[in-house]
Amino acid sequence: MKNIQELQMMVEAEICAQHKAVEPHELYEPMWYALSNGGKRLRPVFMLMGCQLFSDDLKPALLPAVGIEMFHNFTLLHDDIMDKASMRRNLPTVHVKWDVNRAILSGDALAINANIYIARCDKSILPEVLDVFNTTALQVCEGQQYDLNFETLPDVSEEEYLNMIRLKTAVLIAGSLQIGSIIGGAESRWSSGIYELGCLIGMAFQLQDDYLDTFGNPVTFGKSIGGDILANKKTYLLIRARELANQEQLKILKKYFGIETFDPAEKIDRVKKVFIDLGVDKEIMDKVHDYSNKALAILDKLPVPTERKQELAKFTRNLMDRIR
Numbered sequence: 001m002k003n004i005q006e007l008q009m010m011v012e013a014e015i016c017a018q019h020k021a022v023e024p025h026e027l028y029e030p031m032w033y034a035l036s037n038g039g040k041r042l043r044p045v046f047m048l049m050g051c052q053l054f055s056d057d058l059k060p061a062l063l064p065a066v067g068i069e070m071f072h073n074f075t076l077l078h079d080d081i082m083d084k085a086s087m088r089r090n091l092p093t094v095h096v097k098w099d100v101n102r103a104i105l106s107g108d109a110l111a112i113n114a115n116i117y118i119a120r121c122d123k124s125i126l127p128e129v130l131d132v133f134n135t136t137a138l139q140v141c142e143g144q145q146y147d148l149n150f151e152t153l154p155d156v157s158e159e160e161y162l163n164m165i166r167l168k169t170a171v172l173i174a175g176s177l178q179i180g181s182i183i184g185g186a187e188s189r190w191s192s193g194i195y196e197l198g199c200l201i202g203m204a205f206q207l208q209d210d211y212l213d214t215f216g217n218p219v220t221f222g223k224s225i226g227g228d229i230l231a232n233k234k235t236y237l238l239i240r241a242r243e244l245a246n247q248e249q250l251k252i253l254k255k256y257f258g259i260e261t262f263d264p265a266e267k268i269d270r271v272k273k274v275f276i277d278l279g280v281d282k283e284i285m286d287k288v289h290d291y292s293n294k295a296l297a298i299l300d301k302l303p304v305p306t307e308r309k310q311e312l313a314k315f316t317r318n319l320m321d322r323i324r
Contacts (some may be wrong), residue, residue, distance in 0.1 A: 001052060001310060001311065002014075002048075002052065002058070002311075004049075004311055004314070006048065007045045007048045007052075008041050008045055009059075010048065010058065010062065010066070010067055011040065011044040011045060011048070011062075011069065013067055014062045014063070014065070014066050015036065015069065016033060016036075017237070017295075018033050018063075018066055019035075019036065020223055022223060022240060025100075025283070027100060027105060027106055027109055028099050028106070028109065030032050030094045030097070030103060031106040031107075031109050031110050031113075033068065033094060033097070033263055034073050034076070034077050034094050034107075035036070035070065035073050035110070036090050037088065037091055038203035039073075039089060040297065041069060042173070042205075043068045043069060043072050043172055043173060043176040044069045044153045045064035045065075046173055046176040046177045046180065046196050046198065047061055047064060047065040047068055047176040047177065047179055047183075048061055048062075048178065048180060049076050049177065049312050049315075050177040050178065050179065050180025050181040050183075050186075050194065050198075051180040051181065051184035051219065051303050052184065052186060052201065052311070053180075053181055053184060053186065053194075053302065053308050053309065053312070054181055054185045054186045054308075055183075055184035055185055056302060057218060058302075059184050060121060060122065060181050060215070061117075061121075061183045061184070062290070063117050063120040063121075064118045064121050064129070064179060064180075064183065065115060065176075065180075066117050066213070067114045067115070067116070067117025067118035067119075067120070067133075067244050068114070068118065068133075068172070068175075068176050068179070068184035070110045070111075070114040070117060071110070071111060071114035071118075071133075071140075071172075073110055073136060074107050074108075074110035074111040075140060075144070076088065076092050077095075077103055077106065077107040077110065078103075078104070079092075079144070079164065080093040080094065080095060080103075080234050081093075081095050081100060081103055081104065081107075082144075082148065091205060094106060094282075096206055099165075106206040110314055111137075113175060115130075115133070116127045118130065118133045118179070121183055122183075124295070125182050125183065126198075128182055128193035129179050129183070130177050132175050132182070132195075132258045133175060133179060135175075136171050136172055136175030138169050138208070139167045139171045139180025140168060140171065140172055142165065142167050143164055143165070143166070143168025143169070143171070144168055145162070146160070146164040146167065146168070147164055147168055150164065150234050151237050152286035153234075155236045155242070156239055157239070157318075158236070158239055158240065158243070161234065161235070161236055161239050162236075165203065165206040165207070166199065166248075167201070168203065168206075169202050169203075169205045169206040170198070170199045170200075170201075170202025170203065170205075170206065173182075173198045173199070173201055173202035173205065174196070174197075174199040174201075174202055175195070175198070176181075176198065177194055177195070177197065177198035177201075178191060178194050178195045179196060181194045185229060188295045190302065190303075193298055193301070193302070194302070196298060197295050197299055197312075198301075200291045200292070200294050201270030201291070201292070201295045201312075201315070201316055201319070203289045203291045204291035204292045204295065204316070204319045204320075205319060207236060207284055207287050207288050207291070208319050209266045210228065210236050210237060210284060211237070211281065211284050211285060211288065213225065213226070213227055213228045213235075214226060214228060214229060214235075214237060214272060214275065214281075215272070218279055224315050225268070225269075226264070226268035226272075229256075229267060229268050229271050229272075230264055230267065230268065236280075236282070236284055236287070237275050237280050237284060238253070238257070240278070240280040240283060240284075241253060241274055241275055241278050241280050243281065244279075245274065245278060249274050249277070249278065251272070252271075252274055253274060254271060254274045256270055257271075258272050273278050288319060288320060289320050291323060292316050292317070292319050295316050296313060296316055296317070297311060299312055299313055299316070
């Protein structure tokens with residue numbers, strides 16, 4: 001069985017192998033720039049892990065895995081335009097390096113290529129694979145729209161937020177795992193359970209990301225702490241803080257999430273103190289543990305040898321370990 005690092009190397013090697021000079025280079029150069037800028041390759045690795053649950057032969061899942069990474073990067077490329085982000089993975093975003101029109105068009109090319117690569121699987125399973133992928137892709141767009149809606153809504157409920165991150169983040173992990181298992185030969189009766197397993201991992205992953213953005217170590221987290229606070233994002237932490245806060249704490253949150261500008265360090269420190277005083281930092285950790293433990297329970301029931309489950313179990317446990 002291959003470990004996560006070996007699976008990442010397989011994905012990286014296949015992306016490099018697929019990188020060819022194609023005309024018009026004005027379209028494809030930004031596309032491959034976005035795709036070659038690193039990242040954890042999490043979604044294609046999940047596809048390979050899904051395949052590995054049921055098969056020793058991962059080669060049939062490699063091109064679809066590249067396809068899922070193409071789709072993920074398409075969403076990032078367009079997200080960066082919507083967010084007016086200037087950097088991605090410590091490099092200029094595509095619309096900054098080139099221009100918005102090329103970024104939009106290259107993003108479209110990534111999305112189309114994603115379908116082409118996803119379809120490079122055995123024809124006997126193609127309808128099922130495409131059904132999972134296209135349903136998932138549309139849900140990701142729905143999640144992005146909800147996230148955009150939240151920017152102008154005065155209040156967002158916990159239920160609304162959890163549904164948004166399920167659509168925007170979790171379903172792509174779930175779909176990747178499910179497609180991999182289909183390619184690996186999983187029986188159809190396990191399909192919904194595998195999808196739910198991926199969804200639970202995806203929810204834990206995104207909530208962990210919310211926690212680390214505010215309370216993580218910038219060295220290990222890989223980016224500056226407090227970005228969500230500075231961007232006035234309605235994360236789980238803020239939503240729960242507003243629900244639990246007393247009048248004085250609400251005044252502080254209203255002040256720092258208002259239209260005034262503040263010293264970034266001051267804003268982060270004051271908001272973090274409210275979060276800690278209310279215990280929402282511990283609450284979100286409990287939520288990550290709950291989703292992770294439910295995922296491990298489903299994984300434990302899968303009728304495959306224990307050694308085939310090890311990497312998925314390791315990844316899921318690491319979600320809990322990183323925020324202790």
